[in-house]
Amino acid sequence: MSNRMRKVVFPVAGLGTRFLPATKAVAKEMLPVLDRPLIQYAVDEAVDAGADTLIFVTNRYKHAIADYFDKAYELESKLAEKGKEEMLAQVQGTLPHHVRAVFVTQPEALGLGHAVLCARPVVGNEPFGVILPDDLIVNDGRSALSQMADAAETWDAGVIAVEEVPNDQTHKYGIVATGEQMDERSARITHMVEKPRPEDAPSNLGVVGRYVLPARIFDLLEKTSPGSGGEIQLTDAIEDLLKQQSVLAYRFQGRRFDCGNKLGLVRATLHLALRDPELAPAVYEIAEGLR
Ligand code: G1P
DSSP: OOOOEEEEEEEEEOOOGGTTGGGGGGGGGOEETTEEEHHHHHHHHHHTTOOOEEEEEEOOOOOOHHHHHHHOOHHHHHHTTTTTHHHHHHHTTOOOOTTTEEEEEEOOOOOOHHHHTTTTHOSSSSSSEOOOTTTTEEEESSHHHHHHHHHHHHHHHHEEEEEEEEEGGGSSSSSEEEEEEEEEEEEEEEEEEOOOGGGGOSEEEEEEEEEOOOTTHHHHHHOOOOOOOOOOOOHHHHHHHHSSOOOEEEEOOSSEETTTTTHHHHHHHHHHHHHHHTHHHHHHHHHHHHO
């Protein structure tokens, strides 16, 4: 992989059952953390990493994400008429002009590996990123995916975000074993397994939803049989990829929130509210009042 990642895949076809009944009508990725939906944080991260093509792998019931990034003619002309420039900029700023959004349908929910494979015709033969918008990563400096794209270029390798997870939680993550340490944040992955029981886990380094992968992963995904949970797992294809080229586990700088569950979404919301100078004092006051 000599060239830099320009395309990023967002697998967003999930049903979001942990947030029912809200997700009866609202895509999970449209749930807000403060004033922005989860998908916006993910898109901003990809754009910060230099992406110019965003590929949303969605299902036929989810139009909300496409609508969100589309031009909102009526709203925009109303705001312009009333001179509400700041709001207009917000509405128009969901996707920068130089970035294009492509929507691909995943016809059946066959797993994350299958969702990524659905993006193949758009990605073609170049390295690409994957962001799972459930995992919201907050940081002050460059985005997690941007850090990873640098590492992928430097080491000519695939790169996967990891962080330590509690020993009794390994069954919720892809877990990696690592060998040679390349630099402060990157180590070569020697083995990778999807959602092992704690007694079977090779370590407690859990995969967070950010990947930079070479196009050859697609050939491997074509051959991947259903694994954990009866689904075609990205982890299993990456385990095969390890036989062909190096893939690094990358300890990103930033704080990750698992917004795929209620508590994670509450944590992320509080964290961002407390970083906002206008909201923070009132939020502290509310928290005090709850004690
Ligand atoms: C997916 C991946 C898993 C990874 C996790 C991170 O699982 O399959 O390897 O650790 O995302 O969020 P999911 O949470 O979609 O079941």
